[in-house]
Amino acid sequence: MSIRARQRIAQTSSFWIFRLATYAILAAATYIFLDIGIRGGQTLFTNHAPFVNVPFFTQRPQTLFVFEYQGQKYTLSDSEFRVWKTQHSGEVEASTVAYSAGGVWPCIVGTALLVIGSMIFALTVGICSAIYLSEYSHNSRFIRLIRIAILNLAGVPSIVFGLFGFGLFVIFLHWNVSLLSGWFTLGLMILPAIITASEESLRAVPNGLREGSLALGATKWQTVRKNVLPYALPGILTSSILGISRVAGETAPIMFTAAYALRDEMPWQVQRWTDFVFQGVMALPYHIYVVSSKIPQNEYTERMQYGAACILLLLVFVIALASILLREKARKRLSW
Amino acid sequence: MVVMEQEREHPVPPYEPQKLAAPEPRQKAMITINDVDFCYGANQVLYDVNLAIPPRAVTAFIGPSGCGKTTLLRCFNRMNDLIDGAHISAGSIELEGRNINEPDIDVVELRRRVGMVFQKSNPFPKSIYENVAYGLRVLGATKKSQVNEAVEKSLRAAALWDEVKDRLDSSAYGLSGGQQQRLCIARALAVEPEVVLMDEPCSALDPIATAKVEELIYQLRENFTIVIVTHNMQQAGRCSNYTAFFYLGRLIEFGATSKIFSNPSERQTEDYITGRFG
Numbered sequence A: 001m002s003i004r005a006r007q008r009i010a011q012t013s014s015f016w017i018f019r020l021a022t023y024a025i026l027a028a029a030t031y032i033f034l035d036i037g038i039r040g041g042q043t044l045f046t047n048h049a050p051f052v053n054v055p056f057f058t059q060r061p062q063t064l065f066v067f068e069y070q071g072q073k074y075t076l077s078d079s080e081f082r083v084w085k086t087q088h089s090g091e092v093e094a095s096t097v098a099y100s101a102g103g104v105w106p107c108i109v110g111t112a113l114l115v116i117g118s119m120i121f122a123l124t125v126g127i128c129s130a131i132y133l134s135e136y137s138h139n140s141r142f143i144r145l146i147r148i149a150i151l152n153l154a155g156v157p158s159i160v161f162g163l164f165g166f167g168l169f170v171i172f173l174h175w176n177v178s179l180l181s182g183w184f185t186l187g188l189m190i191l192p193a194i195i196t197a198s199e200e201s202l203r204a205v206p207n208g209l210r211e212g213s214l215a216l217g218a219t220k221w222q223t224v225r226k227n228v229l230p231y232a233l234p235g236i237l238t239s240s241i242l243g244i245s246r247v248a249g250e251t252a253p254i255m256f257t258a259a260y261a262l263r264d265e266m267p268w269q270v271q272r273w274t275d276f277v278f279q280g281v282m283a284l285p286y287h288i289y290v291v292s293s294k295i296p297q298n299e300y301t302e303r304m305q306y307g308a309a310c311i312l313l314l315l316v317f318v319i320a321l322a323s324i325l326l327r328e329k330a331r332k333r334l335s336w
Numbered sequence B: 001m002v003v004m005e006q007e008r009e010h011p012v013p014p015y016e017p018q019k020l021a022a023p024e025p026r027q028k029a030m031i032t033i034n035d036v037d038f039c040y041g042a043n044q045v046l047y048d049v050n051l052a053i054p055p056r057a058v059t060a061f062i063g064p065s066g067c068g069k070t071t072l073l074r075c076f077n078r079m080n081d082l083i084d085g086a087h088i089s090a091g092s093i094e095l096e097g098r099n100i101n102e103p104d105i106d107v108v109e110l111r112r113r114v115g116m117v118f119q120k121s122n123p124f125p126k127s128i129y130e131n132v133a134y135g136l137r138v139l140g141a142t143k144k145s146q147v148n149e150a151v152e153k154s155l156r157a158a159a160l161w162d163e164v165k166d167r168l169d170s171s172a173y174g175l176s177g178g179q180q181q182r183l184c185i186a187r188a189l190a191v192e193p194e195v196v197l198m199d200e201p202c203s204a205l206d207p208i209a210t211a212k213v214e215e216l217i218y219q220l221r222e223n224f225t226i227v228i229v230t231h232n233m234q235q236a237g238r239c240s241n242y243t244a245f246f247y248l249g250r251l252i253e254f255g256a257t258s259k260i261f262s263n264p265s266e267r268q269t270e271d272y273i274t275g276r277f278g
Helices: A003-044 A054-058 A078-087 A105-136 A141-154 A158-172 A179-203 A207-215 A220-249 A273-278 A284-293 A299-333 B069-076 B107-113 B128-138 B144-157 B161-167 B177-190 B207-220 B233-239 B257-262 B267-273
Strands: A061-069 A072-077 A095-102 B031-040 B043-053 B058-062 B086-095 B114-117 B195-199 B225-229 B242-247 B250-256
Touching: A003 A299, A054 A105, A061 A078, A061 A299, A072 A078, A072 A095, A078 A095, A095 A284, A095 A299, A105 A141, A105 A179, A105 A220, A105 A284, A105 A299, A141 A179, A158 A179, A179 A220, A179 A273, A207 A220, A207 B114, A207 B177, A220 A284, A220 A299, A220 B128, A284 A299, B031 B069, B043 B069, B043 B086, B043 B250, B058 B069, B058 B233, B069 B086, B069 B195, B069 B225, B069 B242, B107 B114, B114 B177, B128 B144, B128 B177, B144 B161, B144 B177, B161 B177, B177 B195, B177 B207, B207 B225, B207 B233, B233 B257, B242 B257, B242 B267, B250 B257, B250 B267, B257 B267
Parallel strands: B058 B225, B058 B242, B114 B195, B195 B225
Antiparallel strands: A061 A072, A061 A095, B031 B043, B031 B086, B242 B250
């Protein structure tokens, strides 16, 4: 075979390998989103007005009762079943499926609360330390140690963060299974990513802006606040979008620290407002985990699993969209 | 980055103490440089520099790349503080008789008095108006009328007012390169400095924009002490009153520009000016 022909084969095959590798991602993404979307959509939407399964969004999870009565098959939730029993006489043999009726409203609220709290914590601490690392610190041995610590922290598996949070916040600090424990555990988990990304965006601000500001008699802090941070903010927000989806979707860090499998009260139903942060909540990823792993699988549990997964995706999408809009607003304020 | 410029291209000449023909001491010097040695870490870049920069005049620093002229310029407003390991290892720099490196000197106030225009024009990503008002705002100016007045005054002083007065609220990035550099000059003038340092202000400009900036520098001399670093010999000749020639970290010759260019006392100066090297 001539060299020319061999080159041509190598050229064509390498091109197709690269191309197919790229398209594989698209195939995987399409499959995942279609699968969750179609199966979850069957739970989320109905074929009659208002076309949205409102109870699924607004009710608490309930046990599903499945039974036959006078030749007709019933699938009723716990509360519906009680009402039904008062209206009908006679014994029925009902099989129960836990968590498979009702909706996921407390999980949505719980996940939203966990995301908001932990992002506030992580962004505050993360941006502060990124400013320190990028603007104030000198390249000393101690700072290099800190950078290594951040890198290592980023590689720690999330279940280890869960155990750490359990040991420190839940047991040692007596916060028990609570929002507060979850906020700090999740916050610490994404802190390295936030610090790294924020520092990158701060460093991307041209040095001329810093020097120009300092040369005009601005202090260091004035320079950072007026002439560096505003231009780094869009980049910082981009990184926090990634953090949001991780926080919303992680199960391991909250399963010991913040999440309940089932809770009857909603988070705002507390006796004193100080109790608010010391209560555990239901959360979507943990709910999916509980329904999928603790209960024998059947068509009824599947409905709940995929519905919850679909809502989780939607929630992440909505929060990400909100931060993208926020970022665009921040970008527009600067006349680059 | 400055350190990289220090790579030696020429052999170190044998050093002999220079007997400089000092310019006539008409007035007290604005900036006095006494026996200054300067190091980046262990790398010495300035050797025993003595210089008195006269007030209300344009002093040009000329010399080949890496001769230390920008380093010396950045000493005057202590911008070298921002570089790790950079320090004056011997000697002192005085601004109107006060050593600027003493611990009780307020660097922020020093930089207000000694403004700077950079080689690469660096307007802030803000409106033209906000660019000029920035220095006033960080100094605490809040009164709208006061700021308006100062912005107009500075833009007029930088010969930019007529070109931008109708679009003060549009982005400074929409200006041409020369306009951007004059905006940076206006920005520096807005805080009413006494000294304006210019680090190769025209190196990225075309001849027409350069001519405008040079004309501006020549006018500003009446109210400010200007120190300009330049690679462009003609530029030093055109717009400066005094010229200092640096070579490999040493001040070779300092004197009235007309004398340096017509009748230099040092051989090296003559070689450089006539283009035999550099």
